[in-house]
Amino acid sequence: MKLLEDKVVLITGASRGIGKSIAEACVNQGAKVAFTYLSSDEKAKALEADLAVNGGVAKGFKSDASKFDQAQSLVDSVIEEFGQVDVLVNNAGITRDNLLMRMTEESWDEVMNTNLKSVFNLTKAVMRPMLKARKGSIVNMSSVVGVSGNAGQANYAASKAGLIGFTKSIAQELGSRNIRCNAIAPGFIETEMTDTLDSKVVDEWRASIPLKRGGSTKDVADLTIFLASDMSTYITGQTINVCGGMLM
Ligand code: NAP
Numbered sequence: 001m002k003l004l005e006d007k008v009v010l011i012t013g014a015s016r017g018i019g020k021s022i023a024e025a026c027v028n029q030g031a032k033v034a035f036t037y038l039s040s041d042e043k044a045k046a047l048e049a050d051l052a053v054n055g056g057v058a059k060g061f062k063s064d065a066s067k068f069d070q071a072q073s074l075v076d077s078v079i080e081e082f083g084q085v086d087v088l089v090n091n092a093g094i095t096r097d098n099l100l101m102r103m104t105e106e107s108w109d110e111v112m113n114t115n116l117k118s119v120f121n122l123t124k125a126v127m128r129p130m131l132k133a134r135k136g137s138i139v140n141m142s143s144v145v146g147v148s149g150n151a152g153q154a155n156y157a158a159s160k161a162g163l164i165g166f167t168k169s170i171a172q173e174l175g176s177r178n179i180r181c182n183a184i185a186p187g188f189i190e191t192e193m194t195d196t197l198d199s200k201v202v203d204e205w206r207a208s209i210p211l212k213r214g215g216s217t218k219d220v221a222d223l224t225i226f227l228a229s230d231m232s233t234y235i236t237g238q239t240i241n242v243c244g245g246m247l248m
Contacts, residue, residue: 002028002029002030003029003030003225003226003228003229003230003231004026004029004030004031004087004225004228004229005029005030005031006030007030007031007032007086007087007228007229008031008032008033008034008078008082008083008084008085008086008087009026009031009032009033009034009085009086009087009088009089009228010033010034010035010036010074010075010078010085010087010088010089010122010126011023011026011033011034011035011036011089011091012035012036012063012065012089012090012091012092012118012122013036013037013038013065013091013092013093014033014035014036014037014047014060014091015035015037015038015040015043015044015047015060016040016043016191016192017191017192017193017217018091018141018186018189018191018217018220018221019035019089019091019092020047020217021216021217021218021220021221022089022091022217022220022221022224022225023035023047023051023058024050024051024221025218025221025222025224025225026087026224026225026228027051027056027057027058028056029225029229031087031228032057032058032082033051033056033057033058033059034058034059034060034061034078034081034082034085035047035058035059035060035061036060036061036062036063036065036074036092037060037061037062037063038062038064038065038092039062041062044060044062045060047060048060057082059081061074061077061078065090065092065114065118065121065122066113066114066117066118066121067121068117068121068124070121071118071121071122071124071125072121072124072125074122074125075122075125075126075129079129084129084133085126085129085130085136086130086133086135086136086137087136087137087138087139087228088122088123088126088136088137088138088139089139089141089224089228090118090119090122090123090138090139090140090141090163091141092114092115092118093114093115093141093159094110094111094114094115095111095153095156096108096110096111096155096156097152097153097156098152099151099152100154103154103155107155108155111155111156111159112155112158112159112162115156115159115160115163116159116162116163116166119140119163119166120166123138123166123170123181126138127174127179130174130177130179131174131177131179134177134178135178135179136174136178136179136180137179137180137181137182137227137228137229137232138167138170138179138180138181138182139181139182139183139184139224139227139228140163140164140166140167140181140182140183140184141163141183141184141186141220142160142161142163142164142167142183142184142185142239143156143157143160143185143186144185144186144187144241144243144246144247145157145160146159146160146161146162146163146164146185147161147164147185147239147241147247148247149161160185163183164183164185164239167181167182167183167237167239168237171236171237172237175236175237180227180232180233180235180236181236181237182227182232182235182236182237182238182239182240183238183239183240184220184223184224184227184239184240184242185239185240185241185242185243185247186215186219186220186241186242186243187209187215187241187242187243187244187246187247188205188206188209188214188215188243188244188246189214189215189216189217189219189220189242190202190214190215190216191217194214202214208246209243209244209245209246210244210245210246211244211245212244213244214244215242215243215244219242220242223240223242227240
């Protein structure tokens with residue numbers, strides 16, 4: 001028995017990186033997957049085709065998670081296509097790093113809208129179908145930086161900390177309706193983006209982590225599957241770190 005058989009999972013920002021791994025893992029566990037992206041049309045098309053190999057069911061939607069109206073119509077389209085939404089993974093996120101001294105209002109707003117307002121938008125949109133079904137699991141992608149803070153990332157850390165407060169509040173509001181809401185706080189996850197960093201810097205990061213390696217996108221996807229599945233039916237309102245022991 002696969003862990004997500006008969007479930008419809010909606011994942012924001014899955015054209016690459018962590019979201020893509022989550023989409024792959026969900027299909028492998030038997031879920032029907034709806035995923036979004038902002039501008040990577042080619043990557044999204046390729047992922048849709050890859051996920052369909054071996055009978056997987058998946059569809060990509062171009063939708064800006066930071067826009068309230070687009071989130072509403074996205075969920076309408078997903079329900080039209082798949083009939084329901086059992087799991088929402090709020091994964092889409094961006095960084096616009098700078099010291100506060102140099103941080104512009106625009107980069108503050110961009111990060112807040114994409115990382116935090118998006119979670120409000122999508123959660124509002126899936127609430128009604130989940131309430132009707134009297135079940136649901138919402139997984140929000142935070143960051144260890146949202147727990148610890150980080151110099152040069154005040155906007156990003158604030159958005160990821162805000163997301164933890166949102167997660168705990170929604171868990172309290174919707175728990176009685178059997179809708180769970182949890183957050184994942186990844187540490188240093190090695191993606192295409194980190195491949196471009198100075199290898200000396202990356203080696204120093206690895207050495208400072210108790211498990212002596214960066215995380216993989218699969219490490220994050222594995223926890224997402226657990227929180228999405230009925231293996232975690234008594235877990236809500238939690239923030240779980242996937243960080244190799246970086247944060248204790
Ligand atoms: P990534 O490789 O940069 O991918 C970001 C994804 O989000 C892409 O699919 C992108 O679509 C999509 N996206 C961006 N803005 C969007 C919007 N407004 N609406 C819809 N989709 C949007 O990111 P990642 O490194 O995999 O990170 C994924 C999540 O994990 C983020 O929330 C990030 O903050 C969090 N996280 C990552 C790390 C890490 O080490 N990588 C650590 C902690 C937390 P396009 O391709 O179309 O632009």
